[in-house]
Amino acid sequence: xxxxxxxxxxxxxxxxxxxxxxxxxxxxxxxxxxxxxxxxxxxxxxxxxxxxxxxxxxxxxxxxxxxxxxxxxxxxxxxxxxxxxxxxxxxxxxxxxxxxxxxxxxxxxxxxxxxxxxxxxxxxxxxxxxxxxxxxxxxxxxxxxxxxx
Numbered sequence: 785x786x787x788x789x790x791x792x793x794x795x796x797x798x799x800x801x802x803x804x805x806x807x808x809x810x811x812x813x814x815x816x817x818x819x820x821x822x823x824x825x826x827x828x829x830x831x832x833x834x835x836x837x838x839x840x841x842x843x844x845x846x847x848x849x850x851x852x853x854x855x856x857x858x859x860x861x862x863x864x865x866x867x868x869x870x871x872x873x874x875x876x877x878x879x880x881x882x883x884x885x886x887x888x889x890x891x892x893x894x895x896x897x898x899x900x901x902x903x904x905x906x907x908x909x910x911x912x913x914x915x916x917x918x919x920x921x922x923x924x925x926x927x928x929x930x931x932x933x
Contacts, residue, residue: 808833810909810929812847820920823850827925831857841873849881850923856880861902870905889916904929 812829829847841861849855859877876899883894900913910926 805932806832807835807931807933808841808929809932810843810845811927812845812925813927815850815923815925817850817920818915818922818924820915823920824848824852825850829927843875843877849879851881851883853882855882857898859898870903873902873904875899875902875911889918 810831810833812827812831814825815823815827816825817823827848827850829845831843831845831847833841833843835841839862841863843857843859843861845857845859847855847857857877857879859875861873861875863871863873865872876897878895879898881894881896898913900911903910903912907928907930908926909929910924913923913925915921915923
């Protein structure tokens with residue numbers, strides 16, 4: 785799938801009258817690569833999230849990936865535990881890693897699957913994603929998040 789097709793598919797899914805405005809803005813600050821060397825943990829980025837769209841939270845993100853290039857991602861998160869100031873969710877999606885997608889064990893060109901556990905408490909969020917065991921064991925990314933309703 786081309787970058788433009790992925791972006792258009794994400795926007796088409798989100799741009800319905802009931803879900804035109806996002807509910808949450810998140811700012812990615814960085815990441816740590818557990819069991820991996822040579823990755824850049826400076827990963828500024830921004831994500832927009834539409835909450836409770838058919839029972840899942842849909843997000844579109846643009847960020848600087850750990851190879852130093854720009855990436856786009858589309859994810860769906862299924863909240864499994866909620867509490868007064870946050871939640872834990874399982875997430876799954878796809879990301880475009882221009883020129884680097886083929887480095888991943890599983891890829892379709894430069895498009896790679898992403899997924900794992902997402903934690904949010906108050907204005908902090910973390911994503912914990914398993915690695916492939918070759919390049920790294922896991923990635924932990926984090927930042928700040930704000931409701932924009």
